[in-house]
Amino acid sequence: MRRSSRILWLGSMLLFMLVLSGCNSIQYEQPTLEDMGFVTVMGFDRAKGDKMTVITAVPQSSQQKEKTQFYSVQVSTSAEAIMNIATKSERTIVPNQMRVILFSEDFVKQKGITDVVLDLYRDPRVGDNVVLGVVKGKVMDLLQGKYENKPEMGVYLNNLLRPRRETAFYPFTTIHDYIYRTTGGTADPLLPYLENNSKEGDIEITKVALIKDGKLVGFLTPEEGRILQAASNRGKVPPMSYLIQDDPNSDKKVRVYLEFVRNSIRKRYVPIGKKPAFEIELGITGNLLNYEGNRDLEDATNLAVVEEKIAREMEKALKAVLMKTTKLGIDPTNMLEKMRAKTYGEWQGLTIKKGMKDIPVKINVQLRITGVGTLK
Amino acid sequence: MNVWEWWRKKVVESSYQPDGDVTYPEAKGEISVEAIEAHFRNVDDLVIKNIVIIGETVTAVYIKTMVEPKVVQEIIVDPLLAMNEYDDPHEVLKLAEEIHHDELPQLLQGVLNGDMVLIFHTRQIILQLPTLSMPSRSIGSSETESTVLGPQDSFTESLDTTISLIRRRLYNTNLKVKIYMSGTETRNKVAVLYMEGIANPENVERAIYRVQNLEYHGFVALPVLKQMLEDKPYSPFPQFGMTTRPDNAVAALLDGRILIALNGSPEAAIVPSAFFELFCSPEDLYNRWLNGTMLRFIRFFGLFVTVLLTSTYVSVLTYHPEMLPPQLLTILTESRSRVPFPPMIEVLIMELVIEVLREAGVRMPTKIGQTIGIVGGIVIGTAAVEAGIASNILIVLVSVSALLSFVPSNYLMANAIRTLRYVFIFAAGTLGMYGQMLTLGLIYAHLAGLTSLGTPYLAPGIPRNMTDIFNGLIRAPVLFLASRTGLSRSPKKLQRPLDEE
Amino acid sequence: MDQGKYKKLNPYHVFFLINNTMVGQGLLSISHALSPVGYNQYWIPFLLGVVTQLVLIPMYWLGMRYPEDNLYVINERLLGKWLGKLVNLVFLIYLIMVFAAVTHNYLRLVQAVTMPDRTMYPALIAILFVSCYIVLGGIKLVARFCMLGFFFTAWMMVYLHWGIQKGEFSHMLPLFNVNMRDVWQASYQAYESFFGYELLLVYFPYIVQQKRSLLHVSGGLWLTVLVYTGVSLVSVVYFSEWQLENLRYPVLNLFKAVELTFVERIENFGIALWVFLVLSTAAPYLWAAKKAMDAVMSHNRRIHLYVILVCAYLLARVQMPTWLRQKLFEDWSFWLGYTMVVIPVLLLLLSLIRKPATPAKEQPQALAETDDGGGTQG
Incomplete structure (x- = not known):
């Protein structure tokens, strides 16, 4: 390299140090960590007319105790919200650390959430892994409730909504998942439904909200949610319990409690002639944790009988759920994807969904119990 | 560049004087x-x-x-x-x-x-x-390159001792020692050592050419001489290796490198050298291969950590707060809320404090130096957090990055990296993570353009020989170490026959 | 060690030069550019790879006929001095435009993601400075930087597995559910991501193993195809068609899907690291532009490099109407890119007509410029 390029290298150092750092003084001072208020939870309530009330939870850090500040504004689009809130706070309010977005039941029913979620999806500062949820009553009431012995609101809600095996009856729907499902034309998003359990001072996920075109159309109970999750995706199957008709001589039903190890799910599109039809094969491996019947489960034939009975129960449950959802014209199991994968030409998701309830679905559950617990 | 040329011309003009008072031993004169x-x-x-x-x-x-x-x-x-x-x-x-x-x-x-x-x-x-007989320092163990295993002796200020220490390990007539006079005033001795038949003749020629063409009033220590011999004097990186250990020197000679030693300085320069080698220690070879490899990884990736750690603190806190996990965010906000400076200033203060501590420790007598190091480190660290000058996480980061910056076996390399860290901090403060990566790119481009005695400095990152991978970042078991490095371009490629048994 | 050598690009240099010049420009938005065919996009890169491979053959042929000359000299030799210079000038404008577009597009992304409230001119100056520093080291340093750019960023492919985990593989079906118009539209849009190999003829004279260079060039090309196919496959699996169509930088969102325990929002880091890819695309273009300017001015001067940098800076900084900017950076540079691909074919035909099979032996002009901006180190 010639001499002058060496000079250039030296010059680089100077340039970096002087010129670039000098830019700071011209602009407003770059806010740093402690000058920023991080929105961790954002809530949407319906306000009068076309407007909405946006509530943001901004954790305030102080030496002794963490507390959360709430700011709420009435705006007509969600993009305005952050902007308007910024004027209310002494800190720069940024959505970079957002983790949870909540909608009030009313808001989801009347207004639809797709626009709001899209707005947030568009903002590069908002991550794609932000969880969505629906709240009974007003979000404001839920957020400002008193929760003893609970961490700061953002952390609390985030921990509550992150997927765990025990609560896996509701889907863990992030912004990306929501947009993906809403725009995909096959599956429909599901959201957890939160209730403020003010008696016990905590928040509970009680139901699964069914969303169609961004609007709330119905609910599933946790039991329904569990079997639906088992049929939707591999991996996370929550524990379930069923009542089975065990003793042929008596009418009394026996409760069994199952913990699952593994599931395999095969959804197939098997048109009969020109008419569409689906087949769902669900294979589950699990442990029987609690069995109140009289059979000796050490015996293989007895176990096979019980397995068979539980499997039939599950089939029944799944069938019921699918009846319920297809009647609403939604597809939470993403069956239609299999149909789309075999359909040439443009995909007519909407028209097909309208006729969903007439498409026959054959359900087949295979249960294998590998363990029956330690206590006889 | 014209201004530069003009300035240089002026310097040359003003400093020119005929060297009338220099006499060479070859000159004649009547004795009385x-x-x-x-x-x-x-x-x-x-x-x-x-x-x-x-x-x-x-x-x-x-x-x-x-x-x-x-x-x-x-x-x-x-x-x-x-x-x-x-x-x-x-x-x-x-x-x-x-x-x-x-x-x-x-x-x-x-x-x-x-x-x-x-x-x-x-x-x-x-x-x-x-009759030359004057007291000289006795052979002691190396201070800057100490190891647990292996030989403990090190070069002294006497060139004769230095050469003799090498000769004590190399009983071979092929070890050539060429001694030249250097320094127009000091007329000191510079020795160029190499193994004939192993060292590349072109390299030898180049090294001797450079040594002979030095014109300077006198070198007080080898590091000065080395800087004048190097290919790119403006670069912050040392382009020649430097060692005080005879085992290191002999290994270099056997690999086909050339040693340059100066009378009055207890070091020897190893030319040519590669960037990666400055992170290696002879102890890597004394250890078992897996352990040696691990140590090399620590040293080399320590380089990246040390330049990126504190600067990432700056960039994350200033531009990318979303990267912090919630727990970390809570801790940081809490301790940052009492700090009155922006992160960049905060980091600079703490880095400078560490630097000053190091410098003070080095300048003080050994015992006081140690005390200053420990007391200063602990007391200042704790006090700074309590006083709200720095956040406690930063103290951890600064200490880790300071420790890592001392890991390279070459002292000059360690210094270069520590200096570069400030460039990274500035870049992070102005342009965020993008600035950091851009600076990393700039430094890579600089390194990739550097040469050491005409061979690429980044070898074997810039491929020379396929066999170099066995003794690069990975120190393979000794059975694999059969060839000399591609860097030395030795005419004898193999260290030993491959078809034993 | 190869001080003053004219031939300096080893096979692996050629391989990574080709690969990185393409990837740095196209990877960020390849799935977006391919979106007209929706879920069927993952096999289009293969198609485009075949097309590129076919275009490379005449380029290689032309290069072998004039092994000591770069494209600009060939232009002047075959088209005559004035027409040749005119064509070179057009190339120069194209190269500057691509250089400016590559850096500017990347900086827009950086700004959008990491610092929406800051002006970008310090960042722009910084990136121009670094690419200038790389180019001053000569084509060999450019090639070395490309190598590093590859190894520094290739490991990021690991993060794609988050997208695969969450996605639906059935998106890959039904196969070939497209009409020709959409395929044409997508290929046309996405072929921009394959630009970068047209610089081959500019650095062809520096290649050591010219005879076997077609092999190395093709290797680089197919690595690119592999990378593009991988990324667009993951995009297909992870996104819905609507998302593919509307997300400008799907790779950014693929990064956003990553969840690690010790650090969140890894896309900030990914975008910052992307600067290596951008530099390894921008630097070859800058180098080629400098060579073009040398050819146009008939002198080999360093000031040309600075002039080009100033032009690029102004192109990115000067306030111009959006339609003009779009025309400039997207439509025109697009068309000029196609021109640069087609011209070698024309030149080859011309050379076959004019001088059948007499390889040029003496070319004082080309040999006079033994070395570019100080790239003498080994």
């Missing part, structure tokens, strides 16, 4: 006691002594600070006293070399080097005897 006295005017440690031996006046000339009286007695006085009238002084003083009467400059140089000159006035003989 008066002439010697004239040259050594005002040199009070010069001894010119007339001794009468069997009726003949003999003038002895030597410098008493370089010659011990005992040596004078043993080597010169005793034999001379035992001499018979008709004995030839050459026979008596077997080590003597005769100087012709017109070789005054050589005589002067000899005296300056600690020789004694005897002028036999009647017989018209001038003899020069090697």
Whole structure:
């Protein structure tokens, strides 16, 4: 390299140090960590007319105790919200650390959430892994409730909504998942439904909200949610319990409690002639944790009988759920994807969904119990 | 660039002077006691002594600070006293070399080097005897490159000791030692050592050419000489290796490298050297291969961590707060909320404090230095957090990155990295993570353009030989180490035959 | 060690030069550019790879006929001095435009993601400076930087597995559910991501193993195809068609899907690291532009490089109407890119007509410029 390029290298150092750092003084001072208020939870309530009330939870850090500040504004689009809130706070309010977005039941029913979620999806500062949820009553009431012995609101809600095996009856729907499902034309998003359990001072996920075109159309109970999750995706199957008709001589039903190890799910599109039809094969491996019947489960034939009975129960449950959802014209199991994968030409998701309830679905559950617990 | 050229021309013009007062040993001049006295005017440690031996006046000339009286007695006085009238002084003083009467400059140089000159006035003989005897530091263990295993001796300031330490390990006539004079004023000795047949002749030629073409008033230490020999003097990175350990030096010679040593400096420069090598220690080879590999990984990736750790703190806190997990965010906000400076200033303060601590520790006597290090580190760290000058996480980061910056085995490399860290901090403060990565790119581009004696500095990152991977970042088991590095371009590629047994 | 050598690009240099010049420009938005065919996009890169491979053959042929000349000299030799210079000038404008577009597009992304409230001119100056520094090291340093750019960023492909985990593989079906118009539309849009190999003829004279260079070039090309196919496959699996169509930088959102325990929002880091890819695309273009300017001015001067940098800076900074900017950076540079691909074919035909099979032996003009901006180190 010639001499002058060496000079250039030296010059680089100077340039970096002087010129670039000098830019700071011209602009407003770059806010740093402690000058920023991080929105961790954002809530949407319906306000009068076309407007909405946006509530943001901004954790305030102080030496002794963490507390959360709430700011709420009435705006007509969600993009305005952050902007308007910024004027209310002494800190720069940024959505970079957002983790949870909540909608009030009313808001989801009347207004639809797709626009709001899209707005947030568009903002590069908002991550794609932000969880969505629906709240009974007003979000404001839920957020400002008193929760003893609970961490700061953002952390609390985030921990509550992150997927765990025990609560896996509701889907863990992030912004990306929501947009993906809403725009995909096959599956429909599901959201957890939160209730403020003010008696016990905590928040509970009680139901699964069914969303169609961004609007709330119905609910599933946790039991329904569990079997639906088992049929939707591999991996996370929550524990379930069923009542089975065990003793042929008596009418009394026996409760069994199952913990699952593994599931395999095969959804197939098997048109009969020109008419569409689906087949769902669900294979589950699990442990029987609690069995109140009289059979000796050490015996293989007895176990096979019980397995068979539980499997039939599950089939029944799944069938019921699918009846319920297809009647609403939604597809939470993403069956239609299999149909789309075999359909040439443009995909007519909407028209097909309208006729969903007439498409026959054959359900087949295979249960294998590998363990029956330690206590006889 | 014209301004630069102009300025340089001015410098050259203003500094030009004919070197009239430089005399070379090859020059001629008539020898006489008066002439010697004239040259050594005002040199009070010069001894010119007339001794009468069997009726003949003999003038002895030597410098008493370089010659011990005992040596004078043993080597010169005793034999001379035992001499018979008709004995030839050459026979008596077997080590003597005769100087012709017109070789005054050589005589002067000899005296300056600690020789004694005897002028036999009647017989018209001038003899020069090697009497150099002065106390020098004894061979100790290396301070800068200490290891647990392996040889513990290290070079001393005496060039002779340095060369002898190498010779004690290499009994081979192929070890060539070429000694040149360097420094127009100091006229000190520079040695170029290499293994003939193993070192690349082109490299040897280049190294000797550079050593011979140095014009400088005098080198006080090898690091200065090294900087003048290097390919890119403007670069912050050392382009030649430097060692004080004879085992390191011998390994380099055996690999086909060339050593350059300066009398009066206890180091030897290894040319050519590669960037990666400056992170290696001879101990990597003394350890088992897996352990050696792990240590190399730590040293090399420590480089990235040390330049990126504190600067990432700056960029994340200033531009990318979303990258912090919630728990970390809570801790950081809490401790940052009491700090009155922006992150960049905060980091700079703490980095400078560490730097000052290090510097103070080095300058102080060893015992005080240690105390300063420990007390300063703990007290200042705790106090800074309590006083709200820095956040507690930053203290951890700064200490880790300071520790990691001392990991490279080459001290100059460690210094270069520490300096570069500030560039990264500035870049992170102004442009965030993008700035950091851009600076990393700039430094890579710089490194990829560097050469060490004409060979790429980034080798084997820039591929030379396929076999280099066995002794690069990974230190393979010894069975794999069969070839010399591609960097040294040795004519003998293999260290040992491959088809043993 | 190869001080002053004219031939300096080893096979692996050629391989990574080709690969990185393409990838740095196209990877960020390849799935978006391919979106007209929706879920069927993952096999289009293969198609485009075949097309590129076919175009490379005449380029290589032309290069072998004039092994000592770069494209600009060939232009002047075959088209005559004035027409040749005119064509070179057009190339120069194209190269500057691509250089400006590559850096500017990347900076827009950086700004959008990491610092929406800051002006970008310090960042722009910084990136121009670094690419200038790389180019000053000569084509060999450019090639070395490309190598590093590849190894520094290739490991990021690991993060794609988050997208695969969450996605639906059935999106890959039904196969070939497209009409020709959409395929044409997508290929046309996405072929921009394959630009970068047209610089081959500019650095062809520096290649050591010219005879076998077609192999190395093709290797680089197919690595690109592999990378593009991988990314667009993951995009297909992870996104819905609507998302593919509307997300400008799908790779950014693929990064956003990553969840690690010790650090969140890894896309900030990914985008920052992307600067290596951008630099390894921008630097070859800058180098080629400098060569083009040398050819146009008939002198080999360093000031040309600075002039080009200033032009690029102004192109990115000067306030111009959006339609003009779009025309400039998207439509025109697009068309000029196609021109630069087609011209070698025309030149080859011309050379076959004019001088059948006499390889040029003496070319004082080309040899006079033994080395570019100081790229003498080994």
